[in-house]
Amino acid sequence: MVNILAAVALLASVGAATDSIDSVAPKDLAVTSKVSILGVAKTLAGGVMSYYLGNATTFADLPKPYYWWECGALLGAMLDYSYYTNDSTYDDAIATALMANVGPAYDFMVPEHWLDEGNDDQAFWAFAALSAAEHDFEQPASLTPAGVPSWTAISINVWESMVGRWNTTLCGGGLSWQIFAENFNGLNYKNSASNGGFFHISARLALLTGNQTYLDWAAKVWDWTTAVGLIDKDYNVFDGTDSADNCTTVNPLSFSYQNGIFLQGAAALANLTGSDVWAGHAAGLLNSSRAFFTPSDNATNIMWEHACEGVGRCTTDMKSFKGYLSRFMYASSVVMPSLASNISTYMRKSAVAAGQSCTGINMDGAPSANGTTCGQRWYVGGFDENVGLGQELSALEAVHGLLVLDGVVDDVPSPTPSTTTTPTPSPTASQQSGAHSMAPLDLRWTVLGMACALFAFGMA
Known part of the structure; x- marks a missing residue:
């Protein structure tokens, strides 16, 4: 299709190029104004990239306490930022970072992380590569010598490495959380992030390439996931299960991004197949996500990480999870428009609340002039003094995706026409001879x- x-x-x-848009303080976000969304997104993108120490020519991994996988997540967010806003400011840095991490087999298996890389880590880098492929993100010639595969091919390489790890010895299938035997504690744990990541990659590759193999495997992973109870009959997604007891018990923790991973995959398959079954799965997952938008009776439709925010025990990783649910929801609304209305209801209010959390201080302790420093708990109605990369990422992804929703007014001012008089050029030889010329095309x-x-x- x-x-x-x-x-x-x-x-x-x-x-309009976003470099012509002024930065806007996130607390002033107007969710139906394209100018406002672009301005706030520009501010937040700067906040996100302040944590990244690389540049257009040199990759630098994120500093502690951030793990390598979150750098891949950051790049996925910034790819969407570039695409949604038409702001290429960070494109060279994004491309450099992606190419620096593809690894010798071009599958994001990086020697520096061979003993600590998990299946879910690899998946987040693959999500970024898939976005690069879908957005037709350029691979700079200086970074891609002859023989370097395309973004699509890199994504396929990841898929092929994952399918080789599908283990039917215990639990009848599934991917373990960890890849290497040195991480033996994670070898028994078959988690939703890894298996959902494999499902998600399979689904997006199926839509991107039309290859039946990816569709078949997406269905196979879904069937296994539901059979062991990681997704229940109400489409709640649980964290994982243990192969030591043949996956007969499920860890009941539930995180927002896990729902989103499966949601975008199901929506992609609904688009590809036109199947009511996949459409029903996507709708069910979206319906179950409501649990992540009801922090209290008087704060509905504001996203929260219910497993940890209420008790104040979110880890560094968990503080970024809301951003990925935002990302996957917006992408789902594009490939399956019937979801857009409910997603809009959730995300417009959440984006405003996210912006209102961004009134804090910068990393150096100085006041944040444009509100680039965001808090974590959006439902408190302001800055909660809990800062970090995950909080910036989450706010950015909640805001820039608004641009794909209906109801955003394109109020970007047209460029002011130049009043400079330009001399009339002399006709070229071809024009003098009567040859036809073509006027420049409007790209839109x-x-x-x-x-x-x-x-x-x-x-x-």
């Missing part, structure tokens, strides 16, 4: 024409 929705999303992203109409052509081809 031709993904006409992705083509339309591309069309929508063509607009070019993309629209391509989208219509793709649609017509898909209907043929």
Whole structure:
């Protein structure tokens, strides 16, 4: 199936360059104003990238206490930022970081992390590569010598490494959390992040390539996940299960991003197949996600990480999870528009609450002039003094995805026409001889024409 929705999303992203938009304090976010969303996203993107110490030519892993996987998550967020806002400020740094971590087999198995890399870590880097492929993100020639695979091929390499780890010896299938025997504690644990990641990658590759193998494996992973109870009949997604008891008991903890991982995968398969079954799975997952939007009776439709925020025990990793649910929800609304209305209800209020949390201090203790420092608990109505990369990432992903929703008014001012008089050029030799010339194309109409052509081809 031709993904006409992705083509339309591309069309929508063509607009005023974000470098012409002033930064806006997140607390002033207006969710129906494109100018406001762009300005707040610009502010938050700067806050996120202040934690990244690399640059356009040199990769630098995130400093402690952040793990390597979260760098992949950061790059996935920034790829969406670049795509949604048309701001290329960070593109070179993003490309450099991705290419520095593909590993010798171009599958994000990096020698520096061979003893600590888990399946879920690898999955988050693959999510970034898939976004790069879907967004047609350029691979700079200086970073991609002859023979370097495309973003799609890199994503396929990850999938092939994962499918080789599918283990039917215990529990009838599933991926373990950890990859290497040195991490023996995680070898018995078959978690939703790893298996959901494999499902998600399979589903997006199926939509991206049309290859039946990926569709078949997505269905296989889904069936296994539901059979062992990691997804229950109400579409609640639980953290994991232990192969030491043949996966007969489930860890009942539930985190927002796990729901989102499965949600986008199911929505992609609904788009690809037109199946009511996959559409039902996606709708069920979205419905179950309501648990992450009800911190109290008077704070509905504001996202929270219910497993840890209420008791104040979120780890560094957990503080970033809300951002990924936002990311996967917005992406799901694009490939499965019937979800968009409910997602809009959740995310508009959550984005405002996220912005209102960004009134704190910078890492150096100085006041945050533009509100680039965000808190964690959005439902408190302000800054809660709990700062970090995860909080910045979560706020950014809640805000910039608003641009894909209906109801955003394009109030970006048109460029002021120049009043400078330009001398009339002399006719070229071809013009003097009567040859036809073509006026420059408006890129928006070019993309629209391509989208219509793709649609017509898909209907043929």
